[in-house]
Amino acid sequence: MSVAIENFVKAIYKNDKQDGNDTKPGNIAKKLGISNAAATDMAKSLANKNLINYEKYKALELTEEGEKLALKVIRKHRLWEAFLHKTFDMSLHEIHKEAELLEHETSDFLADKISTYLGNPKFDPHGDPIPNANGEITTKDTSITLSKTKEGNAYIISRLMSDDKEFFDFCAIHGLKYGNTVIVEKQFVKNKMTQISINNNTILLNEDFTKIIYVNEKK
C-alpha cells in the first residue's frame, strides 16, 4: 500500500481508538494536512479497496482489513521508535520524526527482526503499546491522565501521548519521562492546572499537558 493510504488508515485508527476524535473526513484531513476534498476522494478509494466502510456524510470506519493495515504500520512505527531510542539514544521527538518515514518502508520480516532484537517490547519510549506480529495490541490501560490525579499521591509516568516537539523538549528538560515518578501537590480545578513535584522541582502544568501525560498510582 502507498504511503498516503497507510497514513490515512493510521489517522482513522488513532482518531477512533486513541484520541477519541470522530473520524469524519474533515477530521482526518486536518490530521493529515490535506484538504477535505482530498480526504473524501481517499475515503472513496479506500472503500473500493475494502479498507474502510464509507457512507456519505458519515464517519469513516475501518474494516477488519483496514484495521490490520493500520496496526501493522503502527507496529513498525513504534518498533522503530523503541529501536532508535535504545540504539542511538535519540530524543522522543527525533525518533517520532524518523519513525514516521521509516514505518512505510519496513518489511514485516525486518519489523520482526527489530522486535526480537529488543526482546519483543510491549511499549515504546512514549509508553504507547506496540502491536505484536498478529496485530494484537495491549489496550487494557489502567493509567489515567495527570489531570485526574489526586493531590498528595505519587504516580509513575506511563505514557506521553503527543507528536509535538515543544512538548517533548519540555518533558526532557524537566525529567518527565516514561517510568519516572511525580508527586501531585495541588489540583487547581477551576483553572485546570496541576502542580507537581519531580526531581525535587515544582512545576505547574496546564490542561494541554496534563491531558496527554498518563500515569499509574505508585504503591
Next chain:
Amino acid sequence: MSVAIENFVKAIYKNDKQDGNDTKPGNIAKKLGISNAAATDMAKSLANKNLINYEKYKALELTEEGEKLALKVIRKHRLWEAFLHKTFDMSLHEIHKEAELLEHETSDFLADKISTYLGNPKFDPHGDPIPNANGEITTKDTSITLSKTKEGNAYIISRLMSDDKEFFDFCAIHGLKYGNTVIVEKQFVKNKMTQISINNNTILLNEDFTKIIYVNEKK
C-alpha cells in the same frame, strides 16, 4: 527528492562509475524497469532541476549537484546494509532489499548516527565503498576480478558486486564472503571459467560470476 528521482540519479551514477555501462536513457530505463519513454521524460525533468545535463540522443551526465544526491543515496544504502548485517545478521541479499527501501526515507542526521555507531566504516558487507558525509568515496581500488587472477595464487575476496539473490545464495553456500581467502587452481581461458579452492572445496565458476567477484592478492 522523490524516490523515482533518487533512483534515477543512482542508476546513472552506477552505470557510469561502477558498471561501466553507458548512460543513455535506454540503459537507465532497463536498469530501473521502466519504459524508454519514461526515462526520456525523467531526463528532461531532472535537467530542469539541474541534476543532470541532457542533450537529445546523448548519454546522460550528472551535474555536480546530481552526483552529490546520488552519493547521498548510495551512502544511506550502504550504511543500512552494514548496519542490518551487523545488528540483525541478515544475508547479503536481504540487506540489499531492505536498504533499497530504507535509503530513501533516511535523514542525513540518522545516516550519521548509523555511521558513528558502526565506527564510520569505509566498506559495506559486499565490499562496496561507503561515501562519507561529504560525499567523498574511496575509489582507488587495487582489486581485480577473479577472471583476471593467476593460477596458483591465493587471494582475499574484496567485493561481491551484484544485487542478485541467486548469486548471493551461491556465495553463502560456498563461503564466498568479503575477507575470505580463495586459491585459484586453474584458469580455463578458452571456456572463460575459473577453478578455485575455498574451505578445502573445489568449485568451478563461469564468467558470469568471476567478473563480479573482486579480490586482492594475498601476501
Next chain:
DNA sequence: AAAAATATTTAAGGATACTTAAATTTTAAT
C-alpha cells in the same frame, strides 16, 4: 553511401494524490 536495424523522442493518455471553488447536506441556533 544507402538500407536495415536499433535507439530515442514525441504524442497521447492513464492512475494517484492532491488543489480550489461551487454545490449540497448536515448540524446548530433562534
Next chain:
DNA sequence: ATTAAAATTTAAGTATCCTTAAATATTTTT
C-alpha cells in the same frame, strides 16, 4: 421549524510518474 453556520461532496483541474504507439534520429551492416 426556519434560518444560519459548518461540514461534506462534487466538479474541474494540476503535477508526477508511468504506459503504448508512432515518428524521428542514430548506428550498424552491407
